[in-house]
Amino acid sequence: MGICDGRVVIVTGAGRGLGRAHALAFAAEGARVVVNDLGTGPDGTPAGTGSPAAEVVAEIGARGGTAVAHGGDVASAAGAAGLVDCALDTFGRLDTLVNNAGFLRDRMLVNLEEEDWEAVVRVHLTGHFLPLRRAAAWWRAEAKAGRTPTARVVNTSSGAGLLGSVGQGNYSAAKAAVLGLTLVSAAELARYGVQVNAIAPAARTRMTERTFAEAMAAPAAGEFDAMAPENVSPLVVWLGSADSAGVTGRVFEAEGGRITVMDGWRPGPTADKGARWTPAEAGGAALGLLAKADTPLPVYGAE
Template identity: 85%
Template sequence: MGIADGRVVIVTGAGRGLGRAHALAFAAEGAKVVVNDLGVGLDGLPGPDSPAALVVAEIRALGGDAVAHGGDIATAEGAASLVSCALDSFGRLDTLVNNAGFLRDRMLVNLEEDDWDAVMRVHLKGHFLPLRAAARWWRAEAKAGRRVAARVVNTSSGAGLLGSVGQGNYSAAKAGILGLTLVSAAEMGRYGVQVNAIAPAARTRMTEQAFAETMAAPSAGAFDAMAPENVSPLVVWLGAEGSAGVTGRVFEVEGGRITVMEGWRPGPTADREARWTPAEAGETATKLLAVAEAPLPVYGAAD
């Protein structure tokens, strides 16, 4: 008996990296898993084969239950078929983990419109459409009087929290996921749906080059702080019934560290209850900035 025993869980982008780790971790805790992966390269273009079936085979070899889904979840049809796959295979849906993504990194002046659109499509639209499809089913279940204890875990990034040089498209998409998380948590709570987000740091296809340049490989037997499997325990807990009452939250997860992220809050304020002149507004803003906390640096910014 695991903490996700009997739950039906969808994980998008689950053929490799974090998604694969999440799928295996859920299965180890008793969940039935829909493993979604389109089988594309780092740039979002189709690859030679899809790894989703391999992950399903791993889960089944360990005594778990899983099915593969190879649809494009950044389309309405693909997102709808993803939810239908869970319902047709297992009769219900309890948890959605939105994880799929890829990179098209460029400095802003070199960032092409296609690179912007492609990253927005898979990250932001690829979160919205599966979430909408699942939420519609959960709302119908709740309105029919059936108990819903649904969970959604969205995947943001430190780039979405702080920004990252050379990743304007990715940072904007990941910041948008945080906004989507907060709104969907507020809207769907009445139907028994909890929505949270993680900002993970782990070694995956998307990050392995950056980590190779900045971190040495762990020695034999040492704790591998960048292993994607380190992130999955929190994701499984957020996707299980035991996380009741936790919604609209963002967690940073890296190695053995879990941090509750605290978002935008009002800082120093001045109110004259009348209109400022531009000079007065500038003078007041300067005084407020002098007593405000300095922002954390953007990833990759020069010292």
């Protein structure tokens, strides 16, 4: 018996890395898991044959768990619909959606092609929105039928979405937008029994190992592997369980053994003239306020 015993959980991008770790962790806690993965390379292009989703399903089965593979594109309406329908047709219900799928196409802004901008925003942002919309429609219907669910959504943002990251304008923008989507959906869906939270994880995956090769290196034998994806999954499983009742619209950083609640934008120093400022007055007021404000954290990769 685990904290997700009997729940049905979807994890997107679950063939490798963080998604695989989440899927295995949910199954270990008693969940029946829909393992989604399109099977692409780290940049979203086709990557050979075989199904990483099927491999994870087999791994869950070998450990005594229950799972089913789904290979659809979650950033398409048809793929997102098929994903939710897969959970409903196979297991008869859906309790938790973990939006995790994504890939990178890093470039400095002046070299960033429109195609690479759109591809990254599509998978990270639209790939969150479409499965969430489909799942929310089913949960709303359940609530209106008198069967209010204990539903959970865990979205995946990033430190790049919180602070920005040099060379990752497309990824940073998409991950920042995921935070906005999280806040809005948490407010809109609460009446239907749905809680929505986001994580900003740091771990060794295909997406990070080239960008942060030195920091992401595996430790010596016997040492705690602070960058293992499995370190992030316990928080995700808890957020996806009924035990997280009352927690919604929040953002957590998770890395190694550290969990941090992120506060987000809050009003800082304020000046109110009570009338319209001149440009010179507005500038003077702004400089005075900046002198009182906290210094912002640096963008990742900035000198």
